[in-house]
Amino acid sequence: MESAIQVVFATTVFDEVATGPGIFAQYLWRAFAEDGEIEFHLVCPAARQSHPRLHVAAGAGNVYDRVAGTALQVANELRETGSPSERAWPVLHVNAAHAAGPMSQYPGSLIVQVNDYEVAEMWSYAAGALLRQGPRKLASLIWRRLRERRAVRAATRTVCNSDYTRRAVLRAYNPPPERVVTIHKAVEVGPQKGDRHRFPLASCPAEDAAACEDAACTHANTPEPGKTESVPFLLAFVGTNWRIKGLDVLLRAMARLAGRDVRLTVAGSSELAGNRPFVRLAGRLGLADRVTFAGRLDRPALAELLARSDALVLPSRQEALGVSVLEALAAGVPVIATDVGGIPEIIRQEGDRHRFARASCPSENAAACDNTTRLQTTLPRTGETESVPFFGLLVPPNNPPALADAIVRLADDADLRRRLAAAGPARAAEFSVERMIDKYRGLYREVQ
Structure with a gap:
């Protein structure tokens, strides 16, 4: 029997209500937490539930570095628990490319997500940030984009949530095109509670x-x-x-x-x-x-x-x-x-x-x-x-x-x-x- 594929998924948000990336993290967790083929470990800043494969990031520093450090630690522990002949690095999947930080040097397979429009509208967005929120916001945006660029260029695969975003990533960061793919974000389809006949x-x-x-x-x-x-x-x-x-x-x-x-x-x-x-x-x-x-x-x-x-x-x-x-x-x-x-x-x-x-x-x-x-x-x-x-x-x-x-x-x-x-x-x-x-x-x- 083949061993399970080990995946460490790192996310700075794990909140089903507030954000698209948080909802996405919930979808992956619900699908793979008890999966037989994928041994899925999730690293996040906080969680309301407890599970052996759910890891809360600890330590000092900003949330990005805390999640990155914990994810690397979990990945290393998983590698060390394997037999000497099977000590392979697990797949490391990061929910946002700019959050990758030190994970850009990861020796195993690295998957990063690009979820937003900002990369496509980088300079107009930067100009708006400077005008509305001042130099500090602009500096934060530049720092974020530099991290994202490094992660995209280092990644085994960069996953974009639309073809529009994929074109923007290729144009802005110039990674090998075959490493950048589109997987559209998803929605749950089914009858809605409280649905009402809405036609005249x-x-x-x-x-x-x-x-x-x-x-x-x-x-x-x-x-x-x-x-x-x-x-x-x-x-x-x-x-x-x-x-x-x-x-x-x-x-x-x-x-x-x-x-x-x-x-x-x-x-x-x-x-x-x-x-x-x-x-x-x-x-x-x-x-x-x-x-x-x-x-x-x-x-x-x-x-x-x-x-x-x-x-x-x-x-x-x-x-x-x-x-x-x-x-x-x-x-x-x-x-x-x-x-x-x-x-x-x-x-x-x-x-x-x-x-x-x-x-x-x-x-x-x-x-x-x-x-x-x-x-x-x-x-x-x-x-x-x-x-x-x-x-x-x-x-x-x-x-x-x-x-x-x-x-x-x-x-x-x-x-x-x-x-x-x-x-x-x-x-x-x-x-x-x-x-x-x-x-x-x-x-x-x-x-x-």
């Missing part, structure tokens, strides 16, 4: 409320005959860094929709210093009664927010992939997002070249549109039922008018909402946790 009355197959057997259908909340009150169109926004995620663009787009009952729930902490101006902006734009700042949500609360929303809007200025887009698709929630970073890898299939919502096309109608990359040429005509070749609406970044047009388009087109919602879970399944885990299992086998 017109899209319900039942002719009237009496004939409708779906208790969650909009029929249950439809005004009595003769009443004219409208059903609000509910938007969700999810993000930690509201400037990067473009919340100001969304607020300005909503201000252009003053005559419509469009409401927004913002998930993310308004107490973060960089986010407080956005709360004030909502007030200045007269949106206080239409925007709810829900604070930081745990996973069940986030699922509930998506379940009661008509659309997720993510007008990011920069985005490595867009995990919240995947979460919305998995929940069957239509998506409006910007055509930046790795988002188009999710929203449109390979070969699908449309970019902008029909409302932002300069042509008055499809017949007058000679640009085959625009949505005019890819949307079915009214009444047609063929499946859509895309999974959401993409708009240009930093463009409130185009974003407002896309919101109106989605709010007014019940059939488009229905088709996008129906297509979402199948698309999200292509980014499932199970598929991601299979790819990492194959990677561990390859580099052992």
Whole structure:
């Protein structure tokens, strides 16, 4: 019987609620903690659970060096416990390349992750850091990038969370291309607790409320005959860094929709210093009664927010992939997002070249549109039922008018909402946790 593949996974975050890298660490731990083929050891700064293969980093220094030192110690101990003829170094997998530190000199197979957009937007991000946060932040950013560059060049494999990030890594650090691979971040796909029928009355197959057997259908909340009150169109926004995620663009787009009952729930902490101006902006734009700042949500609360929303809007200025887009698709929630970073890898299939919502096309109608990359040429005509070749609406970044047009388009087109919602879970399944885990299992086998 072949011995198990030993893997030491080092992460500075192990928090399922707060961060993408933390959720990723949880996915790997749940998949491999009791695996028969992979002997998976996880090193982190703190953990709420106890397990023989879960190691809490100790000692002095910053969190990166503490995790690195403990990971190297665990790897060395695993090597020493093997028989003299089988003393091989385990695979060392680091959750963020800039956290590798002294692990760049590791004598065994080294896998590093590049999870963010900053490497792709390095100089513009550095300039912004200097202007907004001063020289200390800029120095920290440069230090981080130098560590990342050293780790990427030393790694057996560098794993990027999107093709967009992979291209950026190759351009910025010039490692051997065959050592840099893409494994998209994943999302759990399945029925959401508290899911609600989110389609308008017109899209319900039942002719009237009496004939409708779906208790969650909009029929249950439809005004009595003769009443004219409208059903609000509910938007969700999810993000930690509201400037990067473009919340100001969304607020300005909503201000252009003053005559419509469009409401927004913002998930993310308004107490973060960089986010407080956005709360004030909502007030200045007269949106206080239409925007709810829900604070930081745990996973069940986030699922509930998506379940009661008509659309997720993510007008990011920069985005490595867009995990919240995947979460919305998995929940069957239509998506409006910007055509930046790795988002188009999710929203449109390979070969699908449309970019902008029909409302932002300069042509008055499809017949007058000679640009085959625009949505005019890819949307079915009214009444047609063929499946859509895309999974959401993409708009240009930093463009409130185009974003407002896309919101109106989605709010007014019940059939488009229905088709996008129906297509979402199948698309999200292509980014499932199970598929991601299979790819990492194959990677561990390859580099052992």
